[in-house]
Amino acid sequence: MRGQGIWLRGISGLGMAFLYLPIIVLVVFSLNASRLSAAWQGFSWHWYGVLWQDEALLAAAANSLWIAALSTSLAVLLGLPAAMGLERLKGHGRQVVDMIFLLPLVLPEVMMGVALLLFFVVIHWPLSLATVVVGHAAFNLPIVVVMVRARLQKLDPRLEEAASDLGASAWQTFYRVTWPLVRPAVLGAALLAFTISLDDFIVTFFVAGPGATTLPLKVYSMIKSGLSPEINALSSVLVLSSMGLVGLSLIFQRR
Amino acid sequence: MNHSPPSIASSPSGRSCSKSSGLLLPGLLWTTVFCLLPIAVVLAVSLATRGTYGGVLWEFSLDNYRDLLHPLYGRIFGQSLLLAGAATGLCLVLGFPLAYYIARLPPRRQALWLVLIMIPFWTNFLVRTYAWMFILRTEGLLNTVLIQLHLISAPLDLLYSNQAVLLGLVYGYLPFMVLPLYAAIERIDPALIEAAWDLYADRWSLFRRVLIPLTKPGIVAGCVLVFIPSLGAYLTPDLLGGARSMMVGNLIQHEYLVARDWPLGSALSIVLMLIVMSSLLWYFAAQPPQARERGEP
Amino acid sequence: MADLSIDMRALVKCHGATLAVDHVSLQITRGEFFSLLGPSGAGKTSLLRMLAGFETPDAGDILIDGRSMAGVPPNRRPVNLVFQSYALFPHMTVAENVAFGLEMQRLPRGEIAKRVGATLDLVQLQDKRDRVPDRLSGGEQQRVALARALVNRPAVVLLDEPLAALDQQLRQQMQAELKTIQAQVGLTFVCVTHHQEEALALSDRLAVMQQGRVMQVGRPEDLYEHPENLFVARFVGVSNEVSGTLVDVQAGEGTLLPSDVSVSRGIRVSVPAGLQSGAQAVMTVRPERVRIAPGHVADAGLNCLHGVVETMQYIGSEWQGAVRIGPSVRWTIRASNAASGSRPVAIGAPVSLQWNASDGVVLPVI
Incomplete structure (x- = not known):
């Protein structure tokens, strides 16, 4: 038993190290003074300063934030009622609708990007910031639906019955009973959707119009034009901000 | 279940039905327009013909699918399946002990480890892939360290290879394997493991005769969750792979944005989607019947 | 004593700061139905788990058939446990569950089939042999769990609150059945229970435990008629x-x-x-x-x-x-x-x- 413990702990430790070492390396070397090599040449905030002065980069960051905020709002506005509707739906209809909502989650991202690109071209909707928002809302919607439903399923259906038995209207029941109970799940889902939108590369890559460059697109083009310590700094910013958002989301869900 | 006469049941159930469809409609419409419809367009284009200058001619033809039989495409599909399969296998081998270890920790530490597993999963994928470029490239961290330690005299060619792609896929999707496996292992009554042990099972028998059958739904879920994104991977082969490490995702992107052969790219997408859907069927078949029937009234 | 099945020598087990088992020495004779009776937290389950090998004593030793169990893992011990929750493998049929231990010991196929059949006859489950455990009643599950232990003919059968999960009526019926089966197979049974009537009815001898210590050991009538201390007087009857x-x-x-x-x-x-x-x-x-x-x-x-x-x-x-x-x-x-x-x-x-x-x-x- 003891032998198995050590063996298991070893593999698990290695697995964790495998997951985290690259990220740690990235952050550490974003503070390296050297321009060229991967050898450590002293501590410096220099590359973060360089980022801060890059106008195009700041514009991309602004784009990313706008897209994430708008697509997340859309996903929540459409997803919360949809999740509640799905919970009330019975029979085979529910399974079919379930499948439709889950489709964007299981579709390969490349396929999603290509399909949206083709669709926008066919309906003559010029690629722009708006097409990116629409695309992101399409894959964020199922995230909200799944997470809110998980919460709704845990709720006692008699709570709503009790509310209406006590004379609450449908809207009052939602506002006074259901909403306070699902709010943590909605906030958690919104934060995750926001994070995923911020991080998305592939769908954005296919449907972004001119002027709709996001941070990941910017990082990608920087990587493609050669590695530089600036990318390390930018990557560290992205990593740390997604970790912060995930942390927030977990805190909301725990409550 | 309480079966009330239809005459009584009809009016309230009818009302709740219309209410639920009112709530559902906007979201359903959105998903239909921006997911189902686009897929339908891809299907339609995959059955059309390529125009001379790259556009789409709406003439029905199966030529695009016939073209996919070309050995070049076959090789890329084969390579994608191989890499995705290998990544799935490696994730399973690494993920099972990890998930088992977490599931046997005390509850508070379980929660901590799970969060640690989930954080990379929500961290920018592009950036995480880039981290491996930084480590593996010729002037990268690993080569630098190895040379300074005098373990090698000349840098190794680590990046731009199938191995690097495999590494990137395993790295990227390991959390997808660990989480469902954890959920499945955590559900096992610890007494069952003790029972096997009490009944003279050694470690291997315990694993093969008890753990694997009991966690099969989780294993299948994990495999499907790793296999699907691995098969459709774009960034990993694009950034870590060499000239010969192209996968289906890159091929699709190439046909669309470089070769501008939309019908062929669409046919490729449809085939990719079909493979994904069939692996999903396997997933549903492996889930326990109660979970499948839960949606029934 | 001549024919000792189990010899526990000054066993000590700590769980954190609490002394779960406090210098317990007990001798159990071959073929005896022996119960460990006590309120929850008395240390009886710890004792049972040490016999099965799931817990290691902090001090003292356990001898089974004269052989020290120190360092012997559960899968090498000549004991089998009937779990409180039964712990039947849900993915195996009744017969497969019962055959599991024999297969792990790599017995020949014919031998396995013969012994599984005989044991299922003993617990009267021959007609349910191809069912999965989920499809059985509580009493039937109990009997499968018992059969799964008996089929290995272990030196000791351990039972952890064997009847706790059954309702009152079934409990009495199973009590009688358990006693009959034990007499038929002639194996040493060690049973943990907090239910005093059950312990009195089943056991040849029993030990009453409290706070990790043995308060009294004896035949049921000894404990009931001549309790040696107030704890035993109050707990038994x-x-x-x-x-x-x-x-x-x-x-x-x-x-x-x-x-x-x-x-x-x-x-x-x-x-x-x-x-x-x-x-x-x-x-x-x-x-x-x-x-x-x-x-x-x-x-x-x-x-x-x-x-x-x-x-x-x-x-x-x-x-x-x-x-x-x-x-x-x-x-x-x-x-x-x-x-x-x-x-x-x-x-x-x-x-x-x-x-x-x-x-x-x-x-x-x-």
Whole structure:
């Protein structure tokens, strides 16, 4: 038993190290003074300063934030009622609708990007910031639906019955009973959707119009034009901000 | 279940039905327009013909699918399946002990480890892939360290290879394997493991005769969750792979944005989607019947 | 003892800061049905898990058939456990569950089939052999769990609260069945339970445990009739008590002057060795040895206490009630229903409680 413990702990430790070492390396070397090599040449905030002065980069960051905020709002506005509707739906209809909502989650991202690109071209909707928002809302919607439903399923259906038995209207029941109970799940889902939108590369890559460059697109083009310590700094910013958002989301869900 | 006469049941159930469809409609419409419809367009284009200058001619033809039989495409599909399969296998081998270890920790530490597993999963994928470029490239961290330690005299060619792609896929999707496996292992009554042990099972028998059958739904879920994104991977082969490490995702992107052969790219997408859907069927078949029937009234 | 199946020598087990098992030494004879009885937290489950090999003693040793179990993992021990939750493998049929242990020991196929068949006959589950455990009733699952242990013919069968998950009626039926099967197979059974009636009914001998220590070991009738301390008297059966000071102790006889009830003269008792005149002591008597008589009467030959009936309940086979005999003392009494269904004494009525001096047991104060 003891032998198995050590063996298991070893593999698990290695697995964790495998997951985290690259990220740690990235952050550490974003503070390296050297321009060229991967050898450590002293501590410096220099590359973060360089980022801060890059106008195009700041514009991309602004784009990313706008897209994430708008697509997340859309996903929540459409997803919360949809999740509640799905919970009330019975029979085979529910399974079919379930499948439709889950489709964007299981579709390969490349396929999603290509399909949206083709669709926008066919309906003559010029690629722009708006097409990116629409695309992101399409894959964020199922995230909200799944997470809110998980919460709704845990709720006692008699709570709503009790509310209406006590004379609450449908809207009052939602506002006074259901909403306070699902709010943590909605906030958690919104934060995750926001994070995923911020991080998305592939769908954005296919449907972004001119002027709709996001941070990941910017990082990608920087990587493609050669590695530089600036990318390390930018990557560290992205990593740390997604970790912060995930942390927030977990805190909301725990409550 | 309480079966009330239809005459009584009809009016309230009818009302709740219309209410639920009112709530559902906007979201359903959105998903239909921006997911189902686009897929339908891809299907339609995959059955059309390529125009001379790259556009789409709406003439029905199966030529695009016939073209996919070309050995070049076959090789890329084969390579994608191989890499995705290998990544799935490696994730399973690494993920099972990890998930088992977490599931046997005390509850508070379980929660901590799970969060640690989930954080990379929500961290920018592009950036995480880039981290491996930084480590593996010729002037990268690993080569630098190895040379300074005098373990090698000349840098190794680590990046731009199938191995690097495999590494990137395993790295990227390991959390997808660990989480469902954890959920499945955590559900096992610890007494069952003790029972096997009490009944003279050694470690291997315990694993093969008890753990694997009991966690099969989780294993299948994990495999499907790793296999699907691995098969459709774009960034990993694009950034870590060499000239010969192209996968289906890159091929699709190439046909669309470089070769501008939309019908062929669409046919490729449809085939990719079909493979994904069939692996999903396997997933549903492996889930326990109660979970499948839960949606029934 | 000659034919020892289990020999526990000064076992100690700590769980964190608490001493779960505190220097327990027990000898269990081959073929015996032995129970470990005690409230939850008494350390009986820890003891069982140490026998099975799931926990390692911090000190002491366990010998099974004369062989030390130190460092022997569960899968190498000649013991099999019937789990409280049964722990039947849900992905295997009844027959596959029962065959599992034999397969792990790599017995020949024919031998496995023969033994599985015989054991399923023994527990009368031959017709359910291809069912999965989820499709069985609680009692059937219990029997599969038992068969799965018996089929290996282990030196010791361990049972962890074997009947706890069953409802009252099934529990009594299974109790009888368990006893019969044990007699048939002749294996040593060690059973953990907190249910005292079950322990008395099943066991050849039992150990009563509390806070990691063995309070008394003996045959059921020894424990019930001659408890060695108040804990055993109270835990095994119902204990009606008066406490006071011993006087006139002579040749094993004496008088108890109660301090918590008022009584005209002292209570005559037999006094165990070691208790002297002037010692504080408690006398305990079982309800079925107490006679209830209406009115405040006296009887020369018997001990007698006066009291008032507080409750009286009809439970079919008998009447059960409580009589207050002092400000803080209430006795449980039973009245047979052999004669008629009428209430023997009314609530609030004065009664006399009478018993033979030899039925009372005097114990030192805890």
